[in-house]
Amino acid sequence: MDSLKCYHCGDECGTPPVHFDNKDFCCNGCKTVYEIFSSNDLSYYYDLQTSAGTTPNLVEGKYNFLDDDSIIEKLVEFNDGNLQIINLYIPHIHCSSCIWVLENLNKLHGSVVSSYVDFPKKTVRITFKSQYLSLKELVILLTKIGYEPYISLDDYGKTKKRTDNNLLYKVGVAGFAFGNVMFLSFPEYFQVNGFWIDQYKTLFRWLMFAFSLPVVFYAAQDYFTSAFKGIRSKILNIDVPIALGIIVLFMRSTIEIIFDWGSGFFDSLTGLVFFLLLGKFFQQKTYSFLSFERDYKSYFPIAITRIGKNGKEENAQVYDIKKGDQLLIRNQELIPVDGILISGNAQIDYSFVTGESEPVNLNSGDKVFAGGKQLSGSIEIGVLKTISQSYLTQLWSNSVFQKNKSDNFQTLTDSIGRRFTVAVLSIAILATGFWLFYDSTKALNVFTAVLIIACPCAIALAAPFTLGNLLRIFGKNKFYLKDTTTIEQLAQIDTAIFDKTGTITTSKKSTVSYEGLELTSDEESLLKNTLRASNHPLSRTLYNILQEQDIMTLDDYQEYLGKGIEASKESSHIKIGSASFVGKTLENNLEKTSVHISANNIYKGRFVFQNEYREGVSRIFKSMSKKMDVSILSGDNNGEKSRLELLLPKGTPLFFNQQPEDKLNFIKSLQSQGKKVMMVGDGLNDAGALAQSDVGIAISENVNVFSPACDGIMDASKFKELYKYVLASKKAMKIIKLSFMLSLAYNIAGLYFAVTGQLQPVIAAILMPLSSISVVVFTTGATNIMGRKLK
Amino acid sequence: MSVIYVLLAISIVVAVIFFAAFIVSVKNGQYDDSYTPSVRMLFEDELVKTTTTTKNKKNPTK
Numbered sequence: 001m002d003s004l005k006c007y008h009c010g011d012e013c014g015t016p017p018v019h020f021d022n023k024d025f026c027c028n029g030c031k032t033v034y035e036i037f038s039s040n041d042l043s044y045y046y047d048l049q050t051s052a053g054t055t056p057n058l059v060e061g062k063y064n065f066l067d068d069d070s071i072i073e074k075l076v077e078f079n080d081g082n083l084q085i086i087n088l089y090i091p092h093i094h095c096s097s098c099i100w101v102l103e104n105l106n107k108l109h110g111s112v113v114s115s116y117v118d119f120p121k122k123t124v125r126i127t128f129k130s131q132y133l134s135l136k137e138l139v140i141l142l143t144k145i146g147y148e149p150y151i152s153l154d155d156y157g158k159t160k161k162r163t164d165n166n167l168l169y170k171v172g173v174a175g176f177a178f179g180n181v182m183f184l185s186f187p188e189y190f191q192v193n194g195f196w197i198d199q200y201k202t203l204f205r206w207l208m209f210a211f212s213l214p215v216v217f218y219a220a221q222d223y224f225t226s227a228f229k230g231i232r233s234k235i236l237n238i239d240v241p242i243a244l245g246i247i248v249l250f251m252r253s254t255i256e257i258i259f260d261w262g263s264g265f266f267d268s269l270t271g272l273v274f275f276l277l278l279g280k281f282f283q284q285k286t287y288s289f290l291s292f293e294r295d296y297k298s299y300f301p302i303a304i305t306r307i308g309k310n311g312k313e314e315n316a317q318v319y320d321i322k323k324g325d326q327l328l329i330r331n332q333e334l335i336p337v338d339g340i341l342i343s344g345n346a347q348i349d350y351s352f353v354t355g356e357s358e359p360v361n362l363n364s365g366d367k368v369f370a371g372g373k374q375l376s377g378s379i380e381i382g383v384l385k386t387i388s389q390s391y392l393t394q395l396w397s398n399s400v401f402q403k404n405k406s407d408n409f410q411t412l413t414d415s416i417g418r419r420f421t422v423a424v425l426s427i428a429i430l431a432t433g434f435w436l437f438y439d440s441t442k443a444l445n446v447f448t449a450v451l452i453i454a455c456p457c458a459i460a461l462a463a464p465f466t467l468g469n470l471l472r473i474f475g476k477n478k479f480y481l482k483d484t485t486t487i488e489q490l491a492q493i494d495t496a497i498f499d500k501t502g503t504i505t506t507s508k509k510s511t512v513s514y515e516g517l518e519l520t521s522d523e524e525s526l527l528k529n530t531l532r533a534s535n536h537p538l539s540r541t542l543y544n545i546l547q548e549q550d551i552m553t554l555d556d557y558q559e560y561l562g563k564g565i566e567a568s569k570e571s572s573h574i575k576i577g578s579a580s581f582v583g584k585t586l587e588n589n590l591e592k593t594s595v596h597i598s599a600n601n602i603y604k605g606r607f608v609f610q611n612e613y614r615e616g617v618s619r620i621f622k623s624m625s626k627k628m629d630v631s632i633l634s635g636d637n638n639g640e641k642s643r644l645e646l647l648l649p650k651g652t653p654l655f656f657n658q659q660p661e662d663k664l665n666f667i668k669s670l671q672s673q674g675k676k677v678m679m680v681g682d683g684l685n686d687a688g689a690l691a692q693s694d695v696g697i698a699i700s701e702n703v704n705v706f707s708p709a710c711d712g713i714m715d716a717s718k719f720k721e722l723y724k725y726v727l728a729s730k731k732a733m734k735i736i737k738l739s740f741m742l743s744l745a746y747n748i749a750g751l752y753f754a755v756t757g758q759l760q761p762v763i764a765a766i767l768m769p770l771s772s773i774s775v776v777v778f779t780t781g782a783t784n785i786m787g788r789k790l791k
Numbered sequence: 792m793s794v795i796y797v798l799l800a801i802s803i804v805v806a807v808i809f810f811a812a813f814i815v816s817v818k819n820g821q822y823d824d825s826y827t828p829s830v831r832m833l834f835e836d837e838l839v840k841t842t843t844t845t846k847n848k849k850n851p852t853k
Contacts, residue, residue, distance in 0.1 A: 096830045103831065119827040165817050172817070176810045180803070200795060207799070 007034065033145055042104055062330075063143075065303030065315040066136035075155055075302075076135070077125075083113065084130040088149035090142070093122040102147060109133060109141060153300040153318060153336075171281050174219040174274040177211040178267075184208050185267040189762050205257040208266040216250050220273045222280075235410075238417030238460050241424055245455025246273065252448040265452060268764045272457050275772045279464035283484050285471045290713055292482040296371070296393055296684060300336050304329070307380065318387050325383045329374045337383050338390040341366050344379030348372040371684065376563075395660050395688050411488055412736055413463045417456065424454040431755045442757045449759040453750035458743030458771040462736050466779040470732045473787035478715035479725055486711045489695050491729040495675040496624055497667065497689070500634035500644075502682035503699045504617050506716070512545050516597070516605010523599045525549040526574050530567040533557055538595055539565070539576075542607055564596075574599050579606075610643075616720025618647050624723050625649045629675070633658050633666060635685050664688035680722070684708050697722075721790070728786060735782045739775045746771035 007023040021038065025031040036042075065071055078085040092098070099117045102124045106112040111133035115126040124147075128138055142149055184204045191197045220243075227243035230236060246269065253264030305328040306316035313328060318336045321327070326342065329335055335348070346362040350372045359375050362368065368381055370390035387393060428450040435443040467484035474481055481487060498504055519527065529552055531543040556568045564577010575582045575598045582598035594606040624630050631653040632644065638656040645654070658666070663679075667689050670677050679686065679693035682700065687708040690696030698710040699719060714722065750767045753759045816822070 096833075099827060099830050100834050103834075117827055117831075118824045119830065120824060165822065168817050168822060169814065172810065172813050176806065176813075180806055183802070200793075203799075207803075 036108065036145065037101075042101065042107060063136050063139050064305070065301075065317075066134070066139060068303065068315050068317075071303055071315070071317060072135050075151070079130070082129060082131060083127060084135065085125065085127045086135065086138075087123050087125045088139075088142070088151070089121075089123050089155070090147045090149050091122060092147050093117065093119065093124070098147070101145065105141075108145070109138075112138070151302060152298050153302050154297040155302070167277065167281055167284065170219040170222075171274070171277045173214050174270060174277050177215045177219075178270040178274040181208045181211050181266050181270045184211075185263060185761070185765070188263045189765075201263070202257075202260075205263055208264065209254065209257060212250065212253075212266045212269055215270050215273050216246060219277060220246050223276070235414070236418040236421045237414040238420070238456060241417065241421045241451075241454065241456050242276065242460060244421075245451055245457075248448050248451040249455070252452070263761055265761050265764055267761065268452070268768050271765070271769055272455060275457060275769070276460055279461040279468075279776075283464035283468040283471075285468060285475065287475065287480050290480055292710055292713070296396060296687075299334065299371075299684060300387075301334055304333070304336055321383055321386060323383055323386065327381050327383060328378055329381060330378050331374060331376060333374055335368055335370055335372045335374065335381065336390075337370050337387050338385040339368050339381035339383045341368055342380040342382050345377050346379045347375045349375050392660070392684065395664075409485055409489060411463065411485060412733060413460065416459065416740060420454075420456055420459065424450065427454070427751065427755070435757065439757075445759075446755060446757045449754035449757070450751065452764060453754040453759060453767065454747055455768075456743070456747070457768055458746060458775040459740055461772055462739040462743065462775050462779055465776050466732050466736050466739070466783055469780050469783040470728065470787070473783065473790065474725060474728075476787075477721070477725075477790055478718045479712065479721075480714070481712040482710075486695060487729045487732060489676070489711075490678070490726055491733045492676045493628065493678040493695060493726060495629040495631075495670055495677045497631055497633050497670075497677060497679050497693070499663075499679075499681035499683070499686050499689075500632055500640070501636050503680055503686075504614055504632070504719075506612050506614055506701075512542060513608050513610070514605060515608060516603075519597070519599070519604060522572060523574065523604070525552070526567065526569055526572055526599075527576065527597065529554060529569075530557065530565055530574055530576060533567075534559060534565050538609065541609070542595060572600060575601075610640075613647060614716065614719045620720055620723050621648045621652065624726075625652065631655065633663050633689070635659065635663075660685045660688050664692045667692045678726075680714075681708070681710075724790060728790060731786055732783060735779055735786075738782075739779050742778060743771050743775050746774075 006025050019025075020031045020034065023034070025034065072084075073079065076084045076086045090102070093102070099119055102117050103115055105115045105126065109128075111129040113127040113129065115124050117124045126138065133141075139149055139151070184207050187197060187204060188201060223239045223243045223246065226237065226239040230240055249265050249269040249272070253266050253269065256262045256264045300318065303315045303317050304321065305313050306321065307326040307328055308314050316325070316327075321337055327335075327337075327339065341362050341364050343364055346366070346368065347359045348362060348368060349359045350369070360372075367384070369392065370385075370387065371392040385391075428447050431450055432443050432447040435446045464484065467487045470487055471481055471484055474487075481490075524547065528543065528546050528549040531539045531546070532551075533554070534540075534543075552569065554567045554569050556566075558566045560566070560577070560581070564575060564581040566573075566575050566577075568574070576595060579594075579596050582596045582603060583601070584596055584598070584603050594608045596606040597604045621630055630649075632648070633655045635658050636656060638654075641654060641656065645652075648654075655666070663681075663686060667677050667679060671692070671694070677693045678695045678697065679689045680697045680699060681690055682698055686696075686698075690698065690708055690710045695712065696710040697712045697714055698708060699714050699716050701716045746767060750759075750764070753763055
């Protein structure tokens with residue numbers, strides 16, 4: 001058969017392909033896009049990447065709410081009546097040709113003044129003349145060329161967050177001061193006395209003092225506040241000895257230069273702060289295209305169609321919807337509030353809320369819940385509750401969503417820091433005591449020297465560099481974690497809870513089995529040809545699985561939205577679809593997704609679709625269950641129970657019909673037993689559990705699409721590696737412990753000089769960077785070796 | 792007055808200039824997106840070629 005690929009989107013061209021401009025296209029949509037590009041001289045798009053487009057899929061009336069001025073006002077960044085600036089999130093941005101097309105929007109439409117793409121964030125900032133081109137037209141234009149912006153309730157009136165550059169400034173200040181102080185302290189490293197140095201050393205010293213001021217009072221600020229907070233809540237964290245070290249360094253150096261006792265330790269001081277801040281900077285790896293803080297607002301629409309008193313349709317902002325309003329929900333739209341069905345054929349997919357993938361058919365008078373997605377045609381609902389009081393959204397008023405998990409977590413560095421601080425202080429006091437007795441002039445010198453040399457720079461660097469590097473390695477392996485604390489928490493996990501649908505199963509349903517009377521070859525051929533014309537996902541799957549048949553033209557073909565399809569050829573007649581559609585009364589096999597067939601009004605049988613489990617599910621459960629408690633917590637019904645029992649190790653606890661609240665409480669009860677729980681989930685229905693768990697990981701088929709608030713997002717293709725990542729986190733903690741030993745060795749060497757009262761600035765200036773650098777080299781090297789094994 | 796003062800003054804002034812440049816660049820948002828400009832830069836040559844031909848064809852309505 002022909003394997004023509006569409007010039008625009010790369011899909012297989014149907015028969016016959018659409019010919020245009022000597023090129024083949026799979027559909028008229030792709031042809032149109034090509035036409036738009038080529039007539040505007042933008043065909044360079046295809047040089048950058050072949051088959052760069054995807055099929056645009058515009059739902060009529062979807063963007064009607066963008067006609068509303070008050071909604072526009074909340075979305076745009078700037079609006080003066082003529083010009084508007086908007087920042088749109090376009091999940092589809094994925095390659096350089098996307099940047100190129102979006103930045104050349106002004107050629108597609110003259111009223112676009114400029115457009116700038118932020119590739120990592122997948123946003124485009126468009127300036128346009130609003131009197132010629134409305135926001136709605138702009139959005140539709142983008143949708144037409146395949147870059148449909150994603151506008152959700154989350155965008156509505158949100159305060160534009162500025163990226164926090166504070167740390168960047170601090171690193172800059174510390175680096176600047178460090179370089180200059182090093183440069184100014186060089187003369188005294190090599191010449192202790194002499195005419196030249198005697199004449200200028202006061203100048204050099206005071207210049208160093210001046211450079212160190214911004215370092216101590218600005219760049220090192222965070223260490224003081226953190227140490228202060230720690231002491232106030234009676235925790236000796238690692239920042240306590242650091243802050244102590246910085247203060248002592250600064251005081252002693254200042255006193256030394258005032259009384260001309262020596263050149264001070266400004267070089268060590270600025271170097272210390274600079275290295276520490278570098279570590280912090282390295283630890284901060286953010287994935288700007290991901291968000292770990294999403295709630296239902298990112299899924300919900302901004303506005304919905306309300307049917308006014310006079311029967312007119314109008315756009316209503318979802319926050320303005322009141323009890324008693326009537327809403328029109330179109331095909332594929334999300335129901336934002338709880339309500340009661342008034343009219344229409346409701347087939348609602350509640351997978352957001354419950355995880356149950358099977359759509360629910362409802363009759364008028366039935367209750368509908370917020371978060372459901374209407375799948376067939378339009379329905380009208382009467383509102384029972386406002387958005388904030390709806391069943392799903394109430395989950396977010398749970399206190400779990402207010403607290404920050406990492407606040408209460410004591411990191412390994414902090415727990416070591418406590419012992420370290422105690423040890424250092426006792427050594428300092430002992431040494432001072434000894435010298436007070438022996439040679440009291442040296443006592444103060446020794447006391448400060450101990451605190452200076454013991455400043456745990458290398459210890460404080462070990463964790464940021466190990467974990468920061470591991471975070472990057474995980475990121476390259478499509479496992480995106482929120483911060484480095486998550487790795488430490490991952491290493492302590494002893495219980496793993498998995499959601500079922502979407503987490504251990506794929507969203508594709510490709511395992512099909514047939515139950516019923518055998519089909520004749522005529523019927524099979526008719527079935528295949530009927531399916532060929534349908535666009536329903538189940539029809540497509542079934543079509544691809546069935547045997548190849550000769551193509552024939554149907555005499556009659558009719559598709560009933562949400563019910564099924566009907567076709568006839570000569571004397572044979574076939575009906576494919578739901579049980580009630582083919583005239584079969586339902587049995588108790590409700591829980592399975594199936595397509596029923598009847599030929600010539602005789603019921604034949606059904607094709608049953610089964611959830612396909614992800615690759616390696618069985619293996620991963622086997623290896624994990626040896627080391628930790630594993631269980632399944634599903635919002636689904638127990639239709640798959642027997643299959644799961646076969647697949648998973650014996651005795652794995654399975655829980656079905658779990659509501660979002662139940663999942664959250666389940667995790668809470670495990671935690672109250674002292675378990676460290678990892679939750680692996682995918683949908684909004686897991687949001688509570690993900691937030692409650694110690695480590696919440698969201699599995700996503702496409703990481704650019706939304707996932708609920710969590711600590712980590714994992715690409716579904718890497719699911720089978722999950723346990724390896726847990727083990728890698730455990731190894732990382734070992735690396736940190738080893739590097740603590742390494743830096744302790746340096747500290748002990750330094751302490752020898754300090755306790756014996758012979759600490760020279762040059763020794764401190766050599767020891768401190770040397771220990772820091774060797775720790776950094778050791779940790780990054782070790783994690784890189786470990787990372788290579790992960791692939 | 793020794794030449795060392797002049798040299799020190801110059802060295803510090805130069806350092807401060809670069810430091811100021813760094814602060815300004817962070818303020819301007821140059822560190823917000825470090826990827827897109829690197830791609831955008833490569834388009835420039837092609838753009839010149841296409842813009843010369845589009846001018847007469849440009850249609851402000853659509």
